[in-house]
Amino acid sequence: MAKIKTLAMLAAGVSCLALASGAASAGEVTWWSPNFNVERAEELKVKFEAANPDITLNIESTTTNGLPQRILTTLRSGSAPDLIDAQHPWVTGYAQNDLVLPLDDVIEDRDDYNKAAIDYVTYEGKLWGVPYRIEALAVLCNRGHFEEAGLDPENPPATWAEFLDAAQKLTHDGRSGFAITGGGEVGNTIFRSVPFIWENGGELVSADGKTAEVNGEKAVEAIKYWTDMYTEYGVSPASTLENDGTANRRLFIAEKVSCYQSGQFDIGSIQKENPAIDILPIMTPHPEGGNPSAILGGWSWVIPSSAKNPDDAKTLIKWLAQPENMGFYTDTFPARVSAMDLPRFDEPILKVFGEMLPYGRPLPNHPRWVQIAQAYFDGVQRILIGEQDVQASMDDAASDIQRLLDQ
């Protein structure tokens, strides 16, 4: 008798379970969140599920390395998750291929968003992602090295000439004053060198997207200033051509590099791995009489066209985009101006990064952008390996880019 009772209970239990899982799959949203955000995403999940009891969140962690390929594969496979965190510049590529859904009906209070971020994810008049994170690179320096070299950390170099002078003073005894990047993924060098072109009044391509201008006088002058750090003045480490942002951070932590270009996302790991370093963030140096510049970077939420549950994913984005949730979730700064008021963005070490934001510009928006960026990066590498001088290399890069623009 007892056996029959147990069996009956088991059967009831199983059918309940089946029912529960059936209900869950109806309102289930699968969300790909980068590994550095996952902990915060899990906290938000609890709150979101409490506010929306009929939707279950299923968070999957992604890693930055190889993420573009992974997202593209899942978008093309037709069995994508419902919500993906993607970097702003990737979004238009998805839009051009109809791989994501327009989100104009999701975004609320569009004027509250950073304009450059909105420009990034807009294609043919429609919005294809909701930006949640924005950042601009500045220069991180080692305050101790500054003092050793007799430089004044309270009055850091601001112009190109002052900065080069400081970098040369900081370079001694196997230590490099200012590390540029020359390796890794293309984006590393784009984000670090293109702002120098912009501050000097140059452009990669013309505003109408029809002409390559990377071999113009102003652009060449800026690229020469930036690459000379390695080729002419030797203030960038010997491994420059192998180094991306992460490699430069490692060299900074090992105190082999005194300054390098980075964002506030590096501060935590530097403080953790070498607490002895007193970090001194400074604005990106600019030409005499000019302004600093930066490429606006960051992340957006996108909904794949093949998402199984796009409606609930839209509900989730609306909820996540509330200023307090967005401000909590972002690793750097939030894309909404009103979320900047939160106390966590008030720290003194973040001041310079906040000051860089108004100088942030989106990258050119072109269907061939990835190849254009590659052509430019190849040109920078030709200079760094000594194959060509700056003008010759940028002439070649310009003809490569022009061919892509004409297609």
Place this chain on the structure above:
Amino acid sequence: MPGRHTGLLFALPALFVLALLVAYPIVYTVILSVTDLGGSFNGTENFRNVLAARATPRAFQNTLWWVGGSIVFQVVLGTATAILLNRDFFGRSTVRAIAVIPWVVPGIVAATTWAWMFHTEFGIINYMLTGPGIIDEPVGWLTGRHTVMPAMIAINVWKLFPFVAIMVLAGLQSIPKDLYEAARMDGATFWDEVRYITLPQVRPVIVAVTLLLVIWALNHITTIYAITRGGPANLTLITPIQIFRLGFESFQFNEAAALSVMFFMVAMVIVALYIRFLASEGEIGR
């Protein structure tokens, strides 16, 4: 003759699946190569775009260097290793086991390890060379114009010469002992034996292995992509990586398909020439 037709009938399901698995991707790639993003026919436009790119001839040239350099050293080193491992000495089986390690290590693991060993700043190779003062300045192995491709080839040789060694060793062991005994009676030295008995006897094995190596080198991506991604400045860009970049980094699937089709044809010609050249020497079909 019921036997013949029955046999075909039994093989048919397998042939059908095989045709789907092989033919579908090829046909789909060809279709992609002559259409645009929207799927409408655009003739040779993708081919013209790809051929106009500065990277294409460079990648092709690099591919020839990469394949040629890899094959020569893999075959020479592999055969030499096999001949040595075929001799009697103490601990021979241990040495044989150690020799195959590079081949067994997963490609991505080997590539990452070598990338670190070659690193200008932190690499053990520069550390070992600068330590005792053999060189004064660290060498940028993976960034120098004249060192990066040889470094890639060296890694590929290291990775695959054990495969050649094992195959040739198997061939060596099938050579009848009396051939060597007869040669020794006639006063042959070790080098005479290698030249007049060993090499001619294992030639068919070497020929077959070389063909495999050519095909593998032509299709290779892992080592170079994991270490340099084809850089710096396209110095190590080989055509398979260019195809990968076009498709999976630049979203240009149609141009990637066009390049694949052209590369497929070039590879077919190379392989066909090789087989034909060997057939004329009577190596195949023996």
